[in-house]
Amino acid sequence: MTRTEDLHSLTGAYALHALPDDERTAFERHLTHCGTCEQETLELAAAAARLGLATTVTPGPELKTRVLRRITTVRQVPPGGGRVERARRVVPRGRGPVRWALAACVAAAVGLGGTTVWQYQRAQDAGERAARAEQRAGTLAGVLAAPAAASRTARRAGGATGTLIVSAREDRAVFLASGLAEPPQDKVYQLWFDDHGTMRPAGLMERDRTSQAVLLEGAVDGAAGVGITVEPAGGSEQPTSTPIALMNLPA
16 A cells, blocks of 8 residues: 555554554655644544543552462463372462463553553643644734734745734734745754844744745844844754844834
């Protein structure tokens, strides 16, 4: 199965570890560049984890005592598959296949529990990221839709354009980019507020998108303008290169 439309339908099976090796490998490759499937897979895994936790029963404290007592009195099959003696045989503590089998079962249960918790934590993280993204999108939309928002557009050689939109009411700014060239390898475009000569980090742009809307991080707070620099992947505390563009805030 290689068609993208088919891969989109495998999120549920992947979340439940129900795919054969070849389809699982193909789907994991697909996940690296499909944010929609990644989000859906994490949400489905979260649902499965919550169902698992909901049906989990915590054993009472007396279970351990009862199991340890029974371990020493269970009759064992003699080596070679001979007949089991009728008389009860006492197995010394710490010896015999039953204790080893019990240990293996406990280890397996702990492992499965750990997997459930891990999946639940991943899903919780995904939910928090989704909530932050939703909040960010709402703020961005609020800036763009603000009745008194002001804008300024600049054009660069090669056809790239940038539009800065500022909402005094929201005290936030949005940068709209179009036609940007991809930054050099291991580099990224970083936005800065120009606080009258002091550059304040305002967020990173996605390196693989030539057109995008970016909600600048932090309040406008009286900044004079916005600049763009080329920085190492992950961004910098202070600009490490000359700005490729500087725009004054719209009046």
